[in-house]
Amino acid sequence: MGRAGSRGGEVGLLQKASAEAGLPGYEVESWFAVLAPAKTPPEVVNRLSAELRKIVESEAFRKKVDEQGAFATCMDLPTLAKFVDQELAA
Numbered sequence: 001m002g003r004a005g006s007r008g009g010e011v012g013l014l015q016k017a018s019a020e021a022g023l024p025g026y027e028v029e030s031w032f033a034v035l036a037p038a039k040t041p042p043e044v045v046n047r048l049s050a051e052l053r054k055i056v057e058s059e060a061f062r063k064k065v066d067e068q069g070a071f072a073t074c075m076d077l078p079t080l081a082k083f084v085d086q087e088l089a090a
Contacts, residue, residue: 014026015027031083031087033080033084034048034052036048045077049074049076049077052074053074056072056073056074057074
């Protein structure tokens, strides 16, 4: 699972423009997740999770995300399921 939020950079420009338009405190947050079909073998899901975590935690990836004024994080499967449930309920 990946998540991006406003932290300056290009994303921060939206906050500034929103404030100028009379919407102070407006924030943009987006998230994405890599999903697999329900019957994907657990060993495949675990491997994908491990490889994606390596990418997200790599210096090159973090630098690129930071340059875009965002942040990225990984969640384990139970945490992701809870997060998605909360997002859908909001």
